[in-house]
Amino acid sequence: MKLFSIICLGFVSITCNTIYSQNKDLDESIKRGKDIYQDFCITCHMGNGEGLAGAFPPLAKSDFLMNNRAKSIHAIKYGLQGEVVVNGKKYNSVMASQGLTDDEVADVMNYITNSWGNKNEKIVTVKEVSEVKK
Amino acid sequence: MKKLIFIIPFITIALSACAQQTESSVKAEDPKTLSYTTEVVVSDIPIAWGLEFLPDGSMLITEKAGALIHFKDGVKTNITGAPEVYNRGQGGFLDIKLHPDYANNGWIYMTYASSEGEGTGGNTALMRAKLSGTSLTNQEVLYKAGPNTTRGQHFGSRIVFDNDGYLYFSAGERGDHFVNPQDLTKDNGKIYRLYDDGRIPEDNPFVNTPNAKKAIWSYGHRNPQGMIKHPITGEIWAHEHGPQGGDEINIVKKGKNYGWPVISYGINYDNTILTELTAKEGMEQPLFYWVPSIAPSGFAMVTSDKYPDWKGNLLVGSLKFGYVERLVLENNKVIKREKLFEGVGRVRNVVQAPDGFIYLGVEGKGIVKVIPN
Numbered sequence: 001m002k003l004f005s006i007i008c009l010g011f012v013s014i015t016c017n018t019i020y021s022q023n024k025d026l027d028e029s030i031k032r033g034k035d036i037y038q039d040f041c042i043t044c045h046m047g048n049g050e051g052l053a054g055a056f057p058p059l060a061k062s063d064f065l066m067n068n069r070a071k072s073i074h075a076i077k078y079g080l081q082g083e084v085v086v087n088g089k090k091y092n093s094v095m096a097s098q099g100l101t102d103d104e105v106a107d108v109m110n111y112i113t114n115s116w117g118n119k120n121e122k123i124v125t126v127k128e129v130s131e132v133k134k
Numbered sequence: 135m136k137k138l139i140f141i142i143p144f145i146t147i148a149l150s151a152c153a154q155q156t157e158s159s160v161k162a163e164d165p166k167t168l169s170y171t172t173e174v175v176v177s178d179i180p181i182a183w184g185l186e187f188l189p190d191g192s193m194l195i196t197e198k199a200g201a202l203i204h205f206k207d208g209v210k211t212n213i214t215g216a217p218e219v220y221n222r223g224q225g226g227f228l229d230i231k232l233h234p235d236y237a238n239n240g241w242i243y244m245t246y247a248s249s250e251g252e253g254t255g256g257n258t259a260l261m262r263a264k265l266s267g268t269s270l271t272n273q274e275v276l277y278k279a280g281p282n283t284t285r286g287q288h289f290g291s292r293i294v295f296d297n298d299g300y301l302y303f304s305a306g307e308r309g310d311h312f313v314n315p316q317d318l319t320k321d322n323g324k325i326y327r328l329y330d331d332g333r334i335p336e337d338n339p340f341v342n343t344p345n346a347k348k349a350i351w352s353y354g355h356r357n358p359q360g361m362i363k364h365p366i367t368g369e370i371w372a373h374e375h376g377p378q379g380g381d382e383i384n385i386v387k388k389g390k391n392y393g394w395p396v397i398s399y400g401i402n403y404d405n406t407i408l409t410e411l412t413a414k415e416g417m418e419q420p421l422f423y424w425v426p427s428i429a430p431s432g433f434a435m436v437t438s439d440k441y442p443d444w445k446g447n448l449l450v451g452s453l454k455f456g457y458v459e460r461l462v463l464e465n466n467k468v469i470k471r472e473k474l475f476e477g478v479g480r481v482r483n484v485v486q487a488p489d490g491f492i493y494l495g496v497e498g499k500g501i502v503k504v505i506p507n
Contacts, residue, residue: 038403039309040223040286043429044454047378047404055454079180081498093456094480094498096181096198098286099222 026110026123033111040098041108049116055093057086060116073124073132076105102129155379155401156412157425162459162471168507170441172475172494175503176205182495184230184244185485188265189237195501196244198226204268205501215263215270220247220256223286224357228258229303231293233330240264241330245291245303248278255284257321258291258305260332276332277303277349279321285309288322288375292361292433297368300335301328302386304372306357311395315354318346323394325358325372325386327351339389354392354417360433360450360484361386371421373430373450376400377408381427382420383448385466393417399425422461422468429454432483438490440506449474449492451481458484458494478502 037045045051049060059065064086065072074080079097083090100108106124113120176182181198188194192206194213202216219227225247233241241262248259260277263270288306295301307314307323315323318340326349327338340346358374370386380400384392397411399420413419424430432451436444448461456479462470483495492504 042403043287047402052454055456094180096497099225 026114026121029107029110029123030114032104033107033109034115036100036104036108037111040100041112044095049112049118051086053089055091057084057089057091059112059118061118062086065112066118066120069124070132073105073109073129076100076108077102077129077132078134102126105129155425156399158423158471160468160471162428162473164476165460165472165474168474169443170474170504171507172478172502173505174499174501175493176203176210176501177499179203179500181226181482181497182500183226183228183482185483185493185495185501186230186232186242187487187489188232191489193501194230194242194265195495196227196230196246198228200227202227202230202244202270204265211268213265213268213270215273217244217246217248217259217261217273217275220249222247222256222284224306225256225258225286225289228289228291229293231295233262234295234299242270243276243293243301243303245293247289248275249282250275251278251280251282253280253282255282256289257282257308258289258303260293260301260303260326260328262330262332274332276328277326279305283308283310288357290358292359292372294361294363294370295330296363296370299330301330302326302351302361302370303328304355304358304361304374306359306374307355307394311356315356315394316391316396318343318350318353321347323353323355324350325352325355325361325370351388352386352390352392354390354394354396356394359431362433362435365435365437371433371435373433375429376424376427378403378405379425379427381424381430383422383461383468384418384420387418391417392420399423400427421466427454428452428459430459432481432485432495434484434486434492436486436492438486438492440490441492441504449484451484451494453480453482453497456480475504 044056051058080095083092103126106126106129109124182195183198184196186194195203199221200219202213204211228245231243243262247256249256257279261275263273287309290304290306293303304325314320334348341348358372361372372386373383377400380398397414402408430450434449450459457476458474460472461468480497485493494502496502
């Protein structure tokens with residue numbers, strides 16, 4: 001019985017550790033992503049991810065962002081031009097590639113998908129970003 | 135009632151943020167009649183940042199990612215030997231300008247973000263070179279702001295020559311507004327003045343200030359991306375991006391402090407207060423400020439006969455709203471603002487060419503010409 005308890009405890013602690021370290025990775029990535037956002041994105045997408053009606057689409061509660069993970073990574077990595085529909089509204093402008101490294105793209109993705117009412121527990125990794133090709 | 139109590143703090147926050155911002159005294163209107171339209175003359179250029187015209191009427195276009203494009207007789211040719219640019223955030227290939235005596239000396243001046251020098255990242259540089267066939271030759275880096283930083287913001291930059299042949303160029307504060315713009319010993323947040331060969335003029339304002347960067351002409355700037363020589367007075371006029379609100383037009387004068395970030399008509403992007411002050415002794419007031427921001431880039435004063443109803447007006451590109459703003463002046467006061475070509479796209483550059491026509495650099499398009507209807 002004692003042994004069983006120890007084994008159980010062991011499993012619990014391993015599971016906890018894994019979850020904890022994943023959360024820790026995500027939290028740290030989000031933190032770095034916030035700096036990137038304030039450096040490169042905020043001038044158009046604004047302080048609360050609200051964008052600007054008619055010009056810059058919102059990121060806060062954005063269906064485009066939350067339902068198109070790879071496409072969003074692609075847009076940050078290589079830029080985006082042409083019509084997009086975000087939350088039922090059309091936008092047709094140009095977002096230039098910002099020249100971010102893959103780890104910076106992952107960080108800013110983790111930040112914007114976990115801010116202003118957005119929630120994404122599945123961390124965007126550097127590997128995932130590197131696999132999004134032009 | 136309980137609900138109301140919850141709302142009160144939000145209202146207070148909203149009001150205190152708004153209270154800081156006094157909207158521009160003159161509002162932008164839609165034109166009642168417009169006798170001009172736009173036509174794409176050079177297509178498929180992602181960001182046509184700078185534009186200059188050679189004596190044969192052909193164009194030199196800087197593309198932000200690093201290409202120097204010669205456009206002649208309908209054909210685009212990439213010029214080799216252009217500076218290596220640090221293409222990140224707002225940095226990349228920036229402005230281009232011919233020497234006033236280009237016909238005799240062949241010098242072409244360019245600003246760009248460069249990773250040369252101290253530190254990782256990049257900062258604004260000024261180069262001159264000559265065009266020989268499809269190559270640049272005789273490249274000389276005349277100025278390199280430092281240190282480098284990986285931040286994405288505020289490189290400037292425009293180049294202007296005044297009537298006496300001095301060269302002026304701008305470098306933004308590189309996202310470090312509490313460090314750079316008010317410190318004369320540091321680059322960034324400055325407009326510089328040089329001889330055409332890069333030497334520092336003996337009468338620059340801070341040549342005798344210990345440790346100052348001697349090339350500085352004016353300081354306290356945020357990010358000037360429009361600069362012209364006034365066609366009548368010969369003064370240097372510049373506009374610059376504010377934060378959220380507070381874009382400005384300034385007459386750039388020797389040794390003057392334009393106040394950023396001590397005074398500003400803008401607020402932070404998260405609606406918090408950046409500074410309570412909009413004026414302070416020893417700091418210049420703008421000729422005009424924009425609240426809300428239009429994100430100005432590119433600047434021209436119309437002198438040509440092609441647009442008789444615009445003569446003496448300022449034209450400013452709006453990156454934010456995607457139009458060209460026409461500002462009517464009376465005794466150096468803006469008395470009217472008009473939104474031209476709304477929906478044309480993000481306007482990066484506005485140039486009055488030697489042929490008298492106005493050309494725009496429009497992001498995602500290329501070069502767009504303003505022609506009579």
